[in-house]
Amino acid sequence: MKRREFLTVAAGYAGLVVARAQVAPPPHPAVAAAAGPFALPPLPYADHQLEPYISARTLSFHYGKHHKTYVDNLNKFTAGTDLAALPLEDVVQKTAGVVEKAAVFNNAAQVWNHTFFWKSMKPGGGGQPQGKLLAQLEKDFGGFDAFRKTFIETGLAQFGSGWVWLVTEGGALKVVKTANADTPLVHGQKPLLTCDVWEHAYYLDYQNRRKDFVEAFMDNLANWTFAAAQL
DSSP: OOHHHHHHHHHHHHHHHHHHHHSOOOOOTTOOOOSSSOOOOOOSSOGGGGTTTSOHHHHHHIIIIIIHHHHHHHHHHHTTSGGGGSOHHHHHHHHTTOGGGHHHHHHHHHHHHHHHHHHTBOTTOOSOOOHHHHHHHHHHHSSHHHHHHHHHHHHHHSOSSEEEEEEEETTEEEEEEEETTOOGGGGTOEEEEEEEOSGGGTHHHHTTOHHHHHHHIIIIIBOHHHHHHTO
């Protein structure tokens, strides 16, 4: 092959590689036509893109089984009711604390919490945020390292299943934990970032080492661009 022909082929191949890199990941197999008004939202990345911190196997089970089941149950429990016509966040707000609507709340809140969790991570994430969010963390926690320590310790302090959150409340940043399906949405707090500390979020990869998982989330996965956009 002549040099000019070789360069032409090489340039074409390089362009193809770049084009493929820019293509969004294909829909997960779990994303299908919803059997009701609430649908499983697509993941913002492919199953394998959070490795080695979250394996494709864990993400596939967590998203494709657990999250999907909450969506399916929500559609089942709201079928034929006025709630079926409401936005998801409104369903969460209207059913919070209503004993006879506990099943609806649990599934609606878990759909919302999980969707927020996926957005709270990105490939190549972690480290420190920048700009306004970093300044606010330094103001309210005394520094990013102090915030990181508080976030990890709060995640470990959540007994059993639940979530650890970075939220805003009353103009200040706070780290809070919620149990089971509970969510800051119903406590007058605005979530910025969350880490799921239910065992199904990490057990296949970390077994009982929750601390290692929350540290990996903070240091390698946290999506500070998303968190800053919530301010």
